[in-house]
Amino acid sequence: MQQVRTIDIDINGEDYVRRPLDMEAAAREAGPVAWTESNGGHWMVSRHAAVIEGLRDADTYSTEKFLDENGQLAGGIMIPTVPFYRYLPNESDPPAWNGFRKSIAGHLSPGSVERLQPVIDQYTAEVIDEMIELGEADFVMQVGSPVTAKVTLHLLGLPTEDWKFYAKPIHLLFADGASAGPGVAAIQERLSSTITERRAAPQRGMIDDLIATELDYGPMSDEDVKDLVFDVMVGGFDTVAGLMAGSLQWLQDKPDLKTRLLEDDEFLQTATEEFLRYISPAVGLSRTATTDYPIADQQMHKGDRMYFMYRSANWDPAEFDEPETMRLDRRPNRHVAFGAGIHRCVGSNLARSIFQTVLRQFLTRVTDYEVVDFEQYKMTNNNAGFARMIMRYTPGTRIDSSAR
Amino acid sequence: MKVSIDPKYCVGHGMCHLNAPDVFGLDDDGHGVALEGEIPSALRESARLGSESCPQQAISIEE
Ligand code: HEM
Ligand code: SF4
Numbered sequence: 001m002q003q004v005r006t007i008d009i010d011i012n013g014e015d016y017v018r019r020p021l022d023m024e025a026a027a028r029e030a031g032p033v034a035w036t037e038s039n040g041g042h043w044m045v046s047r048h049a050a051v052i053e054g055l056r057d058a059d060t061y062s063t064e065k066f067l068d069e070n071g072q073l074a075g076g077i078m079i080p081t082v083p084f085y086r087y088l089p090n091e092s093d094p095p096a097w098n099g100f101r102k103s104i105a106g107h108l109s110p111g112s113v114e115r116l117q118p119v120i121d122q123y124t125a126e127v128i129d130e131m132i133e134l135g136e137a138d139f140v141m142q143v144g145s146p147v148t149a150k151v152t153l154h155l156l157g158l159p160t161e162d163w164k165f166y167a168k169p170i171h172l173l174f175a176d177g178a179s180a181g182p183g184v185a186a187i188q189e190r191l192s193s194t195i196t197e198r199r200a201a202p203q204r205g206m207i208d209d210l211i212a213t214e215l216d217y218g219p220m221s222d223e224d225v226k227d228l229v230f231d232v233m234v235g236g237f238d239t240v241a242g243l244m245a246g247s248l249q250w251l252q253d254k255p256d257l258k259t260r261l262l263e264d265d266e267f268l269q270t271a272t273e274e275f276l277r278y279i280s281p282a283v284g285l286s287r288t289a290t291t292d293y294p295i296a297d298q299q300m301h302k303g304d305r306m307y308f309m310y311r312s313a314n315w316d317p318a319e320f321d322e323p324e325t326m327r328l329d330r331r332p333n334r335h336v337a338f339g340a341g342i343h344r345c346v347g348s349n350l351a352r353s354i355f356q357t358v359l360r361q362f363l364t365r366v367t368d369y370e371v372v373d374f375e376q377y378k379m380t381n382n383n384a385g386f387a388r389m390i391m392r393y394t395p396g397t398r399i400d401s402s403a404r
Numbered sequence: 405m406k407v408s409i410d411p412k413y414c415v416g417h418g419m420c421h422l423n424a425p426d427v428f429g430l431d432d433d434g435h436g437v438a439l440e441g442e443i444p445s446a447l448r449e450s451a452r453l454g455s456e457s458c459p460q461q462a463i464s465i466e467e
Contacts (some may be wrong), residue, residue, distance in 0.1 A: 056461075107431070
């Protein structure tokens, strides 16, 4: 083992917000893994091979929150630890994780998502109808977020007309940093009361299946259902919206590629993976070491916090030829935009389907859009995306999807 | 040539199937399922591409 390699990067600092890609390149250059003293001290796992190596064995790390020796809340997937809410299955470890993951995985499997395709088509058409006559719109909150939110609410068995009640606070959570405003508290309350009602009078949605789930040690608690549903919402809404917005912004002056994306299914598939790699909506998330174990040439110690840098891994020149170049036919493309190891995104099938559906319908119906203004998220160490992306376009006509 | 997926590491990225659908399928949970037995020579290139594309490095190839 080498001696501890250190680097001076504050992932919550001004510099990281302003020049994230430069800082990530600096971290990779320093080595596959390096220690920073900022934010209480933690590892930065920046290279592709190291991220995969470090997350492959589930028993070497934990995502659970716990009270440290001073009685302070520690651990979890963010640095510093966020006290507000627990994300499930994200902030659970095996064996509990197995049951939580299984309870949602079936609803998000390739087969389930395929069955959901007509619903995705319909909400996409409806949402585009709502903005197509306007001539100018914020893509993030008028297309990307509402389609994802409506499809997710439909799947959960919650009223889709309430999409804004959920999507707005979650958008602010991403756009303004990790502070949970009153909107998130309201979501938690609404979910709790809905779960109580639905336990008494079940309907037919994913939320009802979750309520009825039997875990190894007994029935799933209301609290667990709430945390699972919240994770499904937070995991999807803005990540998918950000991926779409970033992709459309990049495509706006590339008519040949737009045409090819509409006509060539295989190209759409590889392009989806390349947009995911290049944009990396999930920038990085954290773990706590449960044991002493090596990642690359550095020794982790039990209790160490580790920040796994998905975007940095996706831009690692040792893995990707010319990573800064978007190559829509790149293959193989072993990106880790959905993470790696056991917590790797359970919503990836749904994310891809929604992304591809919206991309195709939008490019078909809004042929001449132009991004006239945009603003990125204020904080960048967990997620990359847009507070807003204003597009201008020639107004089109509705196709009145409500008649379907 | 034979291919196998180590279930300890496969977490259902589905990239094997995406890149080499003729060699790798997916089960109901989205985990990779490799073609059993000897891989026909026409599919070897595809098998290599599929295994290289697995982000978990869960697929091994026996030449
Ligand atoms: C492009 C869109 C998306 C990206 C980039 C993305 C990214 C990720 C990443 C990186 C992780 C791993 C988290 C970690 O390392 O701790 C993850 C986990 C997760 N994602 Fe996604 N996600 C996307 C869409 C979705 C959607 C649509 C859903 C819901 C339907 C979803 C639900 C989840 C859940 C529940 C987890 C936790 C899984 C577990 O702990 O076992 N995600 N996602
Ligand atoms: S790509 Fe790897 S992890 Fe994903 S399904 Fe195939 S074998 Fe499993």
